[in-house]
Amino acid sequence: MQYKRSSALFSEAQQVIPGGVNSPVRAFKGVGGHPIFINSAKGAYLYDEDGNQLIDYINSWGPMILGHAHEPVVEAITTTAKKGTSFGTPTILETEIAQLAVSMVPNIDKIRFVNSGTEACMSAVRLARGYTSREKIIKFAGCYHGHSDSFLIQAGSGAITLGVPNSPGVTAGTAKDTLLADFDNLAQVAELFKNHKDEIACIIVEPVAGNMGCIRPSSGFLEGLRTLCDDHNTLLIFDEVMTGFRLAKGGAQELLGVQADIITFGKVIGGGLPVGAFAAREEIMNYLAPIGPVYQAGTLSGNPLAMAAGIAMLKELNDHPEIFKSIAAKTERLHLGMESVLKKHNIPSTINRVGSMISVHFSNEPVVDFASAAAASGERFNLFFHGLLAQGIYIAPSAFETWFISDALSNEDIDKTVRAVEHIVSQW
Numbered sequence: 001m002q003y004k005r006s007s008a009l010f011s012e013a014q015q016v017i018p019g020g021v022n023s024p025v026r027a028f029k030g031v032g033g034h035p036i037f038i039n040s041a042k043g044a045y046l047y048d049e050d051g052n053q054l055i056d057y058i059n060s061w062g063p064m065i066l067g068h069a070h071e072p073v074v075e076a077i078t079t080t081a082k083k084g085t086s087f088g089t090p091t092i093l094e095t096e097i098a099q100l101a102v103s104m105v106p107n108i109d110k111i112r113f114v115n116s117g118t119e120a121c122m123s124a125v126r127l128a129r130g131y132t133s134r135e136k137i138i139k140f141a142g143c144y145h146g147h148s149d150s151f152l153i154q155a156g157s158g159a160i161t162l163g164v165p166n167s168p169g170v171t172a173g174t175a176k177d178t179l180l181a182d183f184d185n186l187a188q189v190a191e192l193f194k195n196h197k198d199e200i201a202c203i204i205v206e207p208v209a210g211n212m213g214c215i216r217p218s219s220g221f222l223e224g225l226r227t228l229c230d231d232h233n234t235l236l237i238f239d240e241v242m243t244g245f246r247l248a249k250g251g252a253q254e255l256l257g258v259q260a261d262i263i264t265f266g267k268v269i270g271g272g273l274p275v276g277a278f279a280a281r282e283e284i285m286n287y288l289a290p291i292g293p294v295y296q297a298g299t300l301s302g303n304p305l306a307m308a309a310g311i312a313m314l315k316e317l318n319d320h321p322e323i324f325k326s327i328a329a330k331t332e333r334l335h336l337g338m339e340s341v342l343k344k345h346n347i348p349s350t351i352n353r354v355g356s357m358i359s360v361h362f363s364n365e366p367v368v369d370f371a372s373a374a375a376a377s378g379e380r381f382n383l384f385f386h387g388l389l390a391q392g393i394y395i396a397p398s399a400f401e402t403w404f405i406s407d408a409l410s411n412e413d414i415d416k417t418v419r420a421v422e423h424i425v426s427q428w
C-alpha cells in the first residue's frame, strides 16, 4: 500500500497546525513515518486519502465500539442537527442521557456532562478536593487522565516521592500536590497515606490501565485501594474514560466488582462526538455548582447534538448487552490467533487482554506496570506497526496504547490480521 497523498497532506498541515495534528499521539512520533489522513470510515474500515481501505483497531481511541458511522447514531445526529445544535439552555436530551447512564452504571445517582475525558477527570479531582477539603491526590505512573496540569506529573527521585512536572508549563506548586505510585503496588499507596495522613483528597486510577498498553491489575489491588480510601476518608476515582460502557454495561465497576466514589467517562458515552462526564452518589455530586460550592461549567456541555449521539450509542448498548460478549469473543479470537503465530516463530512477546481491549508487547516478561511496559522492545513494535500498516491494518501508533475492538469487525477481518502478523514475524 502507498500513502503518498497522506505524506503531502501532512507537510501542508504542519505549516498551520503544531506538528500537523490536533493531538500528539496521531503524529506517529512513537513509531516513525507520517500519519495517515482518513477521508471516511464505515463499520470496521477506514478509507484514507490515498484510497486505501484499512481495518481499524483504534476506532477513534475507543468511541466507535459499534463500528464507524453506525446508522442509529448517524440518524440521531442528522435529525437533531436540523433542529439546532446547541442552545446553552437545559434540554430534555440531557435528562434522557443522564437517566440512561445512571440506570446502566452501578453506584451513581447523578452525572454532569462535559466535553472531554480530560475535563471529566479534572472536574472530578476538583470535586474530590472540595468535598474532602484536602489538597493532595494520588495517581499512578503510566496512567493517563488527560492533559490537566495535576496529571502531567512524573515520579520524583523515588517512585513514591512528591511528583515533579513532566511538561513545561506545569508549575512546581501544582506538582507538589500530586503523589505518584507504581500501578498495582498497594504497599506504595499505603506508604503515601502514612506520610501524608489526612492530606489526600482522592486516588485517581484507571481500573484497567489502557495507556501503557492494556493492563488488568492483580486481584486485590482495586479492593485494597477501596479499603485504604475508606480507612482515610479519601475518595476513590475510577477513570473509566476508556473502560466505561466498553468492558460491560456498567464498565469496570461491574466487570471487576469494585465500587468507586466518583467515576469519569468519555469516548463511548459521546458516540463519537465530544462528550465527557463524571458521576457519583448524590451527596458528592450535590457539592457541585449551582447547588454546591465547587465550581464547574462549560458552554457546550450537554449540547443537544452530542447528547443525541450519546443517547443513540448508549441505547444500542443497553438494549443489546450481548454486544459486550460479542466484542470480547472477537478480541479473544484475535489474541489466540496472534499468540499462536508469535509462539510458532519464537518471538519474545506477551499479549494483554481485558474484554475488548488488547495490546501486544515484545518482551518475554509480563507487562504489569509502566516499567515493564517500557522495557519491551520499541524497535520491534515499530516494525510490527509499519508491517501491519503496509498490509492495510491500522493499530495504535504507540506501544503504550491499547487496541479497541469494535463489533463491526468480522472473523475474516480478524483472521486476515493474524495472517498479516505471521507475514511480518516470519521474516524476523
Ligand code: KE4
Residues within 6 Å of the ligand: 023, 024, 025, 026, 061, 116, 117, 118, 119, 121, 144, 145, 146, 147, 206, 210, 211, 239, 240, 241, 242, 266, 267, 276, 401
Ligand atoms: P480526552 O481528553 O482525550 O477526551 O480524554 C483523556 C483521557 C482520560 N482518561 C483516559 C483513561 C484516557 O485514555 C484519555 C485519553 N486517551 C487517549 C488515548 N490514550 C486519547 C488519544 C489522544 O490523546 O489523542
